[in-house]
């Protein structure tokens with residue numbers, strides 16, 4: 343199983359949303375990290391073959407997905423950023439209908455299997471007690487879970503999830519993480535988010551996008567090791583904070599009595615009393631993208 347992106351590029355008129363992205367993805371969970379506007383949805387929509395690319399190629403097991411057509415769609419599960427649900431359908435009927443559209447277990451002698459498959463997915467996304475309710479009565483989180491359910495239909499070999507945790511409460515987020523992690527050995531999962539904690543413990547590899555370019559790819563520990571020796575903690579007075587914010591990337595500020603306990607990134611010891619800390623993925627995210635968007639440095 344191999345998904346290859348070769349020089350993927352997307353222009354929306356004169357806006358470059360994706361620029362020359364080349365990657366090879368093998369089975370496991372691939373976290374796609376980047377702030378708003380980095381190009382995550384553009385990349386996922388192109389991989390899902392619902393958005394035309396300006397240049398480049400997507401290959402599934404060495405064959406162009408455009409040539410594979412329906413064969414490709416039969417191995418693909420996709421949760422787009424906004425799912426179009428049929429409001430008047432009951433959740434279970436919607437999933438049954440999606441199985442018809444995707445030609446999943448439609449043979450006459452597979453009726454029992456089809457029912458079991460849909461039931462197990464409804465259970466996976468924790469919608470069992472609401473499966474016979476109409477979608478128009480669903481909350482945002484329930485709609486998101488139903489969207490995830492339709493992506494899981496047919497046990498797709500390639501599962502593309504565009505911000506799957508949007509609208510989910512903390513328990514649902516954890517449940518989703520566990521579900522996807524448990525089923526990732528035999529499939530390629532591409533999971534986009536700008537929330538580091540969604541993927542830091544389950545992603546086997548992470549792709550970092552910035553302004554449409556792929557700026558880093560690797561295992562979480564490989565990526566994080568880039569900051570070895572550059573993360574520090576230090577107690578400062580409140581009036582010093584602005585100066586530190588101007589000079590360094592500040593990862594965290596905690597109030598401790600009259601002082602501020604800060605965590606920051608600096609190439610060398612920022613103060614004689616600063617203590618070195620182990621870098622985390624969140625530190626790396628802030629290093630690349632800054633606290634409110636992009637962290638503009640020559641080193642990136």
Ligand SMILES: Nc1ncnc2c1ncn2[C@@H]1O[C@H](COP(=O)(O)OP(=O)(O)OP(=O)(O)O)[C@@H](O)[C@H]1O
Pocket residue numbers: 354357358359376377378379380381382383384385423536
């Ligand atoms: N249809 C479009 N027409 C013009 N520009 C677009 C269009 N879709 C996206 N863009 C631009 O392309 C860039 C990448 O957008 P994209 O939605 O892929 O980013 P993203 O990383 O998914 O962001 P978010 O996390 O906000 O969804 C952004 O600058 C966006 O404004």
